[in-house]
Amino acid sequence: MSSVILNALGHSADELSKMVQTSLQGGNGGELFMTGTRHFSQTLSNGILQQPSVALIKGGSVRRINGQETPFVVFDGFAAHDLNNALNLISKVPQGKAPTVNLTASGIAPKTSYYTQNDAFEGVELDVLQAYVVDLLREIDSYARQQDTRVANVDVQVAIAGQDKLIVRADGRVLSEYRPKCQFVVNVVLIEGDKKESSSENFGLPFTYTELLNARDDLRAMVDRCIEKASNNLTAIPAKGGDDFEVVFGPGFSGGVVLHEAVGHGFEGDFHSKDIASFQGKIGERVAAKGVTVYEDGTVANARGSYNFDDEGNAPEKTLLIDDGIMVGLINDELSAAALNMPLTGNGRRESYKHKPMPRMSNTYMEAGNATLDELIGSVKKGYYVMELNGGQVDIVSSKFVQNGTVVREINNGQLGAYVKGVSVAGKGNESYKHIIGVANDFEISKNGMCGKEGQSVPVTTGQGSMLFAKGALKVGGSA
Amino acid sequence: MKHLDTCKRAVQLALQKGASDAACTISTDEKTTISVNKGQSEGLSASTGVSMGIKVFLGQKVASFAVNDLSDESVTESVETALMLAKGSPENKFEGLADKSLVGKVSEQEVALIDAVDKTAPFTPEQMLQMAIDMEDAAYAVPSVAAVCSSDVKQGRDTSYTYLSNGFEGVEEDTWYQLVIDPVAGTGDKKVTSYDYSVAFHQADLDSVQTVGKTAGEKAAAMLNQVQLPSSGKMPVVFSPEISSSLMKGCLKACLNGAAIYAEKSLLDKSSIGKKLFGSNVTLLDDRLKPRGLSSSAFSVSGIIGPQSVKFVEDGVVQNFTMGVITARKLGMSPDLGREGMHNAYFKPSDISVKDMLSDIKLGLYVTGTMGRGFTAENGNISYTVEGYLIRDGFLTGEFVLEATIAGNLVEMLNSATFANDLTDRNGLNASTTRVDSLTVS
Incomplete structure (x- = not known):
C-alpha cells in the first residue's frame, strides 16, 4: 500500500496496523484517522484580486470504542511523537463493559473509486496554477459585467484542494485514498434605482483543476443564472403568508433541501438510539404519501457526497429509507447500529480529524415521479413555486422545519405569476410528507450542499424531481 | 514565548528573502469535552492544536499561507511558497499593514483588567464527568422531561501570538469553561426540546450545573402547553x-x-x-x-x-x-x-x-x-x-x-x-x- 501519510510517518502499513491494534486492544473497536490536506484559493471581489491563500493542514486522532463510550484524542501534524502519545493515552482508558459492537460490513477497501483519484493540482507548481485561476476569475468578472449594466458587484472564488486520508482500524485493516475537490462560487449584485438584489451559484465536485478550467461554459451559465435571478427579484413583490397555499418545489437542490432537512435528519440513528428523534418508532409505518421512495446513497459516481469508505473505514451503501411512503431504514454508523441492533449503513462521517464520526447523510434523494413540472404548476389554484432556497433548518425532536425561499413565484389558477420575496416555508417532517400530491420526472442531483450537525459540517447532495405539497401541508410565512 | 519567537523568525525570514512586509500569527488550543447520555459517559475527548498563518507583502502584492506544522522546514517552506505566490499576484492598491503611526503597544494593565485567564486548576476528567451527570440529573428531575439530547461539559485554553513587521507584537490568552444541555420534554409526536448553557473564562463565573440542567428542563417542559x-x-x-x-x-x-x-x-x-x-x-x-x-x-x-x-x-x-x-x-x-x-x-x-x-x-x-x-x-x-x-x-x-x-x-x-x-x-x-x-x- 502506498500512502503519503504512511511515508510521512515513516511506517509501513503493517507496522502502523500493529501499533493501532496494540493501543486499541480490549475495546470493541475504534480507529486511527489521519488526513493531510492541501488547499489553494483565490477570490476576485469588486474588480480586485484578493490575496491567494494556501493551506497545508495535517493531523490525526485516535478513537476507542468501549460500548457506547468513545474516548478520543486529537493531535495536529504528523510527528511520530504526537502519534505515539495519542496511541499511548487512548490505551490507558479503562475497558468498557458494554456488549461487543456487531461490525458487519467493516473495513472493505474500495475496488473501484466513485470519483477520480488524480491529483487536484495535477503536479503543477502553485504559481502556474495561480496564473490560470487569475485568468479565469477575471474572465468571469468581465463576462458578468458585459451581460448587464446593472451589475454593481461580482464576487467570484475558486478553491482547489486535495486530501490524503488514512484509516487504521482496531481490527488491523488499513485504508487509504486521495480525493480532489474543486469549488467555484459566484455572487452577483444588481442595483436598479434604490433597489439592490444579489444572487449566488456554487458547486464543489471531486474534480482536478483542469476539469474546472474546461467547464467554462458551465461557469458562464452560472453567472447568467445569478443575473437572471437577481433581476427577477428586483421586480419581486412582498409575499403573502398563510396556511392555505399549495407549494411546488423545483427539482434538485430546491426540493432536495426540504427532503434532507425535514426527512433525512430524522432518520439518523444516533437520534433514535437516544430516543429523541421525531421519526422514533415509525419503522413500518406510513411517513410519506404513496409513491414517495427515498434513498440515502454514498455510492453515486462523481457526486459531492460520495466516498469510497466512510470515516470509520466502512463501505458506503445505497440504503432504502422510505419505500412507497413506508419508513423502512435508518442511517447508521457503528455506534448507532450497535445500540439499535440495526444494519450498519456506512454513514459514519466527520468534518475533520478533529471530530468524532457520527451518522450523517451523503447523497439523499427521492425517486423520480411520472408527472411533469408543468402539470404540477398547472394543477395549483393558489400557491407558490419555490425555485431556490438558501438552505434550511430542522428541529429534529419536534420535526419542525423551515426553509427560506430566495427565488419564488406566485401560482394563480395554474399560471405562474409575479416573483415574490420574503417567503419562508415551514412544516413538520413526520407529517407534511404524507401530503405530497405529485412528484415530477425532472430528477436532478445537486452539485452543492453542506450539512451542519452538532457543529460539524460535511459535503452532501440532495436530489429529486419537482414536487407538489397539498394545501394545508405547509405553512407559508410572507413579508406582506 | 516560544511561539512568539517562531512568529518573529518567520517574519524576519520573509524580509530577508525580499518581502517588504510580513505578518505572522500562531494560535494554539487545548480542549477537553465530556458528554453523558442517561448517566453513562460517552467518553472524554482531548485535543491539542496549533496553527500558523503567514502573510507576505511585496509592495502591494500579497499572499498568505496557513500551516499546522511549525518545524523549521515547514516554516521556511511556507514563507518561500507565499513569496512565490505574491510575485505572481497583481498589485492590490488597498493592501498593506497598518501605518506605523497607528500601531500601538499592548498594555499589561489592560490585559490584567480583562482577566481572561483563570489561575485555578482546570477540572479533572472525573469532576467533568460528575458535573455532566449532575446536570443531566437536574434536567431529568423536571416532570415531563423524557430524554436529554446531550449533557456536555467542556473546558479549554486558547492562545494567540501575533508579530507584524511594522513592529507590533501581541499575545492573547484565555481559559474557558462551558456547560450545555438540551433536554426533551413530552413523548411521541408531541416531543419538544430546549436548551440552556453557561460559558465563562473563570470557573467561579459558571452557573451551577444544577441551575443549568433545571432551567433547560423547565424551558422544555413549559413548551408542552x-x-x-x-x-x-x-x-x-x-x-x-x-x-x-x-x-x-x-x-x-x-x-x-x-x-x-x-x-x-x-x-x-x-x-x-x-x-x-x-x-x-x-x-x-x-x-x-x-x-x-x-x-x-x-x-x-x-x-x-x-x-x-x-x-x-x-x-x-x-x-x-x-x-x-x-x-x-x-x-x-x-x-x-x-x-x-x-x-x-x-x-x-x-x-x-x-x-x-x-x-x-x-x-x-x-x-x-x-x-x-x-x-x-x-x-x-x-x-x-x-x-x-x-x-x-x-x-x-x-x-x-x-x-x-x-x-x-x-x-x-x-x-x-x-x-x-x-x-x-x-x-x-x-x-x-x-x-x-x-x-x-x-
Whole structure:
C-alpha cells in the first residue's frame, strides 16, 4: 500500500496496523484517522484580486470504542511523537463493559473509486496554477459585467484542494485514498434605482483543476443564472403568508433541501438510539404519501457526497429509507447500529480529524415521479413555486422545519405569476410528507450542499424531481 | 514565548528573502469535552492544536499561507511558497499593514483588567464527568422531561501570538469553561426540546450545573402547553434578551460591517454615517476591556489598539462601522478605532422594566426561539419562523406557540424598538428584553 501519510510517518502499513491494534486492544473497536490536506484559493471581489491563500493542514486522532463510550484524542501534524502519545493515552482508558459492537460490513477497501483519484493540482507548481485561476476569475468578472449594466458587484472564488486520508482500524485493516475537490462560487449584485438584489451559484465536485478550467461554459451559465435571478427579484413583490397555499418545489437542490432537512435528519440513528428523534418508532409505518421512495446513497459516481469508505473505514451503501411512503431504514454508523441492533449503513462521517464520526447523510434523494413540472404548476389554484432556497433548518425532536425561499413565484389558477420575496416555508417532517400530491420526472442531483450537525459540517447532495405539497401541508410565512 | 519567537523568525525570514512586509500569527488550543447520555459517559475527548498563518507583502502584492506544522522546514517552506505566490499576484492598491503611526503597544494593565485567564486548576476528567451527570440529573428531575439530547461539559485554553513587521507584537490568552444541555420534554409526536448553557473564562463565573440542567428542563417542559396563534397581523413582539442579541444585534452588526458595505451587501452605505436611520432609543456601543467579558480584547490583529468603547449607533444616528485596515482603505476611512469586529457590544438599556413594557399589550408574542435564515442585509428584510409565549392583557402567559412567522424590516424594527432595563452579560453580545411594534406575525 502506498500512502503519503504512511511515508510521512515513516511506517509501513503493517507496522502502523500493529501499533493501532496494540493501543486499541480490549475495546470493541475504534480507529486511527489521519488526513493531510492541501488547499489553494483565490477570490476576485469588486474588480480586485484578493490575496491567494494556501493551506497545508495535517493531523490525526485516535478513537476507542468501549460500548457506547468513545474516548478520543486529537493531535495536529504528523510527528511520530504526537502519534505515539495519542496511541499511548487512548490505551490507558479503562475497558468498557458494554456488549461487543456487531461490525458487519467493516473495513472493505474500495475496488473501484466513485470519483477520480488524480491529483487536484495535477503536479503543477502553485504559481502556474495561480496564473490560470487569475485568468479565469477575471474572465468571469468581465463576462458578468458585459451581460448587464446593472451589475454593481461580482464576487467570484475558486478553491482547489486535495486530501490524503488514512484509516487504521482496531481490527488491523488499513485504508487509504486521495480525493480532489474543486469549488467555484459566484455572487452577483444588481442595483436598479434604490433597489439592490444579489444572487449566488456554487458547486464543489471531486474534480482536478483542469476539469474546472474546461467547464467554462458551465461557469458562464452560472453567472447568467445569478443575473437572471437577481433581476427577477428586483421586480419581486412582498409575499403573502398563510396556511392555505399549495407549494411546488423545483427539482434538485430546491426540493432536495426540504427532503434532507425535514426527512433525512430524522432518520439518523444516533437520534433514535437516544430516543429523541421525531421519526422514533415509525419503522413500518406510513411517513410519506404513496409513491414517495427515498434513498440515502454514498455510492453515486462523481457526486459531492460520495466516498469510497466512510470515516470509520466502512463501505458506503445505497440504503432504502422510505419505500412507497413506508419508513423502512435508518442511517447508521457503528455506534448507532450497535445500540439499535440495526444494519450498519456506512454513514459514519466527520468534518475533520478533529471530530468524532457520527451518522450523517451523503447523497439523499427521492425517486423520480411520472408527472411533469408543468402539470404540477398547472394543477395549483393558489400557491407558490419555490425555485431556490438558501438552505434550511430542522428541529429534529419536534420535526419542525423551515426553509427560506430566495427565488419564488406566485401560482394563480395554474399560471405562474409575479416573483415574490420574503417567503419562508415551514412544516413538520413526520407529517407534511404524507401530503405530497405529485412528484415530477425532472430528477436532478445537486452539485452543492453542506450539512451542519452538532457543529460539524460535511459535503452532501440532495436530489429529486419537482414536487407538489397539498394545501394545508405547509405553512407559508410572507413579508406582506 | 516560544511561539512568539517562531512568529518573529518567520517574519524576519520573509524580509530577508525580499518581502517588504510580513505578518505572522500562531494560535494554539487545548480542549477537553465530556458528554453523558442517561448517566453513562460517552467518553472524554482531548485535543491539542496549533496553527500558523503567514502573510507576505511585496509592495502591494500579497499572499498568505496557513500551516499546522511549525518545524523549521515547514516554516521556511511556507514563507518561500507565499513569496512565490505574491510575485505572481497583481498589485492590490488597498493592501498593506497598518501605518506605523497607528500601531500601538499592548498594555499589561489592560490585559490584567480583562482577566481572561483563570489561575485555578482546570477540572479533572472525573469532576467533568460528575458535573455532566449532575446536570443531566437536574434536567431529568423536571416532570415531563423524557430524554436529554446531550449533557456536555467542556473546558479549554486558547492562545494567540501575533508579530507584524511594522513592529507590533501581541499575545492573547484565555481559559474557558462551558456547560450545555438540551433536554426533551413530552413523548411521541408531541416531543419538544430546549436548551440552556453557561460559558465563562473563570470557573467561579459558571452557573451551577444544577441551575443549568433545571432551567433547560423547565424551558422544555413549559413548551408542552401549546396553543395556536389566536390571530394574525401586526402585533407587538417582545424578544427575550437572548433572541434580541442574536437577532436584532446580529442583523444590525451585518449591516454595520464595512466589508459588506463596500461590497454593496448592506442596506447602509458610506453616506449613512451621521444619518439618523433608527429610533432615538437605539444606541449600540461596545467595551473591549470589560473584565472577564467574553469578547474582550487588548488589541486588534492589525496592531491598532483603539479606544475602550466605540459607539456604532447613538440615539438612532449611525456613527461607526466595523472594519480592518484594508476595508478602511477601500472606504476611504481611518481604521484608527481598531474595530475589526465589536467587543462585548450591547444595546443601551432604558429604565423601563419588562413588566411595564408588557403592560399595554392586549395581544402579543414573546419570542424565545427563531429558525431559518430570514434576514437579507442588502435590504433589511426579515422573515423568520419563531416560537414563544403569548402576551395577553399586559401579562406574559404560559401559552406556547410552537410555530409562527414574523415579517418586517430591520430599519422599521429599529425605529419602533424599546430596550428594557434587564441587560445582563451572559454572552459576548448582549441585549435586554426588546419590544418591537412594526412586525407582522402569522
